[in-house]
Amino acid sequence: MLHDIYVYGIKHNIVQEPNTDMKQIAGYICIDEDGEFESIEKGGTGKIPCPDIGTEKQGIGANAIVDKAERIVPPDDPAKATKNHKAWVSLMKECCAEVPEFEPLKIYLRSIETDPEACKELTDALINHDLLTIDPEGKPVGEKLLTFKIEGESVVESGAWKKWLASHVKAYADKQGKSGGGRKMISSITGQPVIISEEHKPKVKGGVLGKGATLTVSYDKQFQGRSSFSSYGMERGQNSAIGDDESVIIADTLNWLGTSKQNSSTQFGIFYWYSDEVPDLIGETLYSPKGTSGEKKQADLLANTPDLTSLYEAALKGTLPEGYPADTYFRIFKATNSQERYSTREAFSGGYGDLRRGIYQWYQDTEICVWEKDDKERWRCNKRAVRNIYSLLFSLLDRESTADGPLKESRAEYGEDMLRLLRSIYSGQEIPDMFFQKAVKKSYTSFLRGKNLKPVFIQVLKVYLTRKQGGIKIMEDASVSGKEPKAYSCGRLFAVYGRIQKAAAHFAPIGNDVCSRYIGMMFKHPDEAFVEMAKLSFAHMKNIDNKDYFNRKIAEITANIGMEFPKTFTKSEQAEFLLGYYRQLNIFCEEAAAKKEKSSQKIEAENASN
Numbered sequence: 001m002l003h004d005i006y007v008y009g010i011k012h013n014i015v016q017e018p019n020t021d022m023k024q025i026a027g028y029i030c031i032d033e034d035g036e037f038e039s040i041e042k043g044g045t046g047k048i049p050c051p052d053i054g055t056e057k058q059g060i061g062a063n064a065i066v067d068k069a070e071r072i073v074p075p076d077d078p079a080k081a082t083k084n085h086k087a088w089v090s091l092m093k094e095c096c097a098e099v100p101e102f103e104p105l106k107i108y109l110r111s112i113e114t115d116p117e118a119c120k121e122l123t124d125a126l127i128n129h130d131l132l133t134i135d136p137e138g139k140p141v142g143e144k145l146l147t148f149k150i151e152g153e154s155v156v157e158s159g160a161w162k163k164w165l166a167s168h169v170k171a172y173a174d175k176q177g178k179s180g181g182g183r184k185m186i187s188s189i190t191g192q193p194v195i196i197s198e199e200h201k202p203k204v205k206g207g208v209l210g211k212g213a214t215l216t217v218s219y220d221k222q223f224q225g226r227s228s229f230s231s232y233g234m235e236r237g238q239n240s241a242i243g244d245d246e247s248v249i250i251a252d253t254l255n256w257l258g259t260s261k262q263n264s265s266t267q268f269g270i271f272y273w274y275s276d277e278v279p280d281l282i283g284e285t286l287y288s289p290k291g292t293s294g295e296k297k298q299a300d301l302l303a304n305t306p307d308l309t310s311l312y313e314a315a316l317k318g319t320l321p322e323g324y325p326a327d328t329y330f331r332i333f334k335a336t337n338s339q340e341r342y343s344t345r346e347a348f349s350g351g352y353g354d355l356r357r358g359i360y361q362w363y364q365d366t367e368i369c370v371w372e373k374d375d376k377e378r379w380r381c382n383k384r385a386v387r388n389i390y391s392l393l394f395s396l397l398d399r400e401s402t403a404d405g406p407l408k409e410s411r412a413e414y415g416e417d418m419l420r421l422l423r424s425i426y427s428g429q430e431i432p433d434m435f436f437q438k439a440v441k442k443s444y445t446s447f448l449r450g451k452n453l454k455p456v457f458i459q460v461l462k463v464y465l466t467r468k469q470g471g472i473k474i475m476e477d478a479s480v481s482g483k484e485p486k487a488y489s490c491g492r493l494f495a496v497y498g499r500i501q502k503a504a505a506h507f508a509p510i511g512n513d514v515c516s517r518y519i520g521m522m523f524k525h526p527d528e529a530f531v532e533m534a535k536l537s538f539a540h541m542k543n544i545d546n547k548d549y550f551n552r553k554i555a556e557i558t559a560n561i562g563m564e565f566p567k568t569f570t571k572s573e574q575a576e577f578l579l580g581y582y583r584q585l586n587i588f589c590e591e592a593a594a595k596k597e598k599s600s601q602k603i604e605a606e607n608a609s610n
Helices: 002-011 056-060 083-098 100-114 116-128 162-176 244-259 294-304 308-317 352-366 389-395 406-414 417-427 433-448 455-469 486-504 514-524 526-543 547-561 571-609
Strands: 020-023 027-031 037-042 048-051 145-150 183-186 193-196 203-205 214-216 271-275 281-284 329-338 341-351 368-373 379-384
Touching (some): 002 244, 027 116, 037 116, 037 571, 056 083, 083 100, 083 162, 100 116, 100 145, 352 417, 368 455, 389 406, 389 417, 406 417, 417 433, 433 455, 433 514, 433 571, 455 571, 486 571, 514 526, 514 571
Parallel strands (some): 027 145, 271 329
Antiparallel strands (some): 020 048, 027 037, 183 193, 203 214, 271 281, 329 341, 368 379
16 A cells, blocks of 8 residues: 555655656657667656756756756767766766666767767757757757657656666765665665665654544664565565655655545545456445435435446447536546455546546547448448557557467556556547557558558557647548648558559459558658659559549649658658558548449439439
8 A cells, every 4th residue: 555655646746756856848859779869759848757866966067867958969079068968978878877778778879979960860850849059159059858768658757767866866975975874675665775764754644544643654663674574575674664755755645645625525426446357447435425324325325326337338339428417526546456455546537527528539539430341242431439448458469369368468568558548548638659659560560461450550540649749630531632741641642552553453462562562661761662662653554444543643642742752750750651541541442432322323313214
């Protein structure tokens, strides 16, 4: 339980985690797993806990991992490097050497320091995003804070730096003679080394404990570290401790939970519980705002608790009941069972009206057109949204078939991102980058294997871009011109070239079609790929009758692209490309269905006249 309280306090910024400071990140420098530059992403509007080396930064003029753009970017002349930049480079070399997960970052930082082209690429990208300028002397100027993403994951949010930073800060304090006393032990909260001091004894008063009650959160010296169990690989006597900083966080969080108005029993009548073990919502009313006797409370409980099974079924069908008041409050927790002990972590909370709106918004943002054959072998367009979180999770697994089954594999592969996805569904927030990255990768692999794109891949890309970039849609009107993103139009053209080859082969099976062959080049060097595909399509056009139809399509789409094809695609542009490809496939289906319908009507009219 104490671990959950500790995490809750950190997550909700009730108290700050040691060695962090709340900062607003203006932009992310995105690199891949090989340490290659990919793109610049815009940061958020709010502040998040970021690494902070404390008083040391006042002397060296730099901070670890998150710092000003002008300190991160090297000048064009190494001789002009400021002491702040040198200090930052020194800090990051130390950090990357101690954190294995930052190996790609280590490679990239070395490249921008030694390769002028890599440095110029970063400088130009930051200038284009208004995150950096260059003064007349050639020195970078930029006050906004930047950090990095590796394969779409923020290095700040990864937390991989925490152990190194704690060690670095302590080493600096030791050097300054400012380290506190106390015994060094292994924390029972985090499994990390902590200092235990007798004088650190924060108290929890009243609130969750009841009127007049107090509780001391500290390491009790009478046990001298002895415990009745072993954990974190430690023997008895080495753990079961709560560190000085941890005890402050736990005490402050319990005090906040006990006194905050939003946690009073008059505000919450309904608790929703979410469990990995059961693909359903399990509900329980813990208390009622009315009544004093046990019998009356029980009666209120039965009267005021919604039928959560019907709520879940309605959510899957897209029709949530309207009967519950919009201001009915709820919380959703993840419930886990470990060694016969249940623990919970909050996933989302709010009003029932917000929940209803959030789920409706999810359906809208994931809805796409899927063409399928009906019972009469006619093609029909069906609107589909992601209505089951498990269908999404299982489709994006790296290992689709394992002995443990997809549910356990999902927990192992996604971890806490499963909860973050659930929160996105309920609240309308951005979905975690992990699912976006996997959807792009799965789509790319489908091309390579000559398979059709699964609708769920497109649904994930659509909801990600819709919430990330503020409104890109799969356009239903094929005549729209000049309003498509360039990468989106490139995807449509890619589909046209693939269709030309199939038409030339009279839609007979093709072992290795042009889309499978050129998707790799398309993602790396789209301008070169389109040159090669255009040559092949010119040859294929000799074997088809409806050349004018395809020429019109090519002219329409290239008008949106402009005079030059992109030289490369960012990850987001790759997603736009895939959406455009999928949209063009739907256009072919729509036009074929309309043509067939028109032909049928003509035949019916001729038969009626005869």
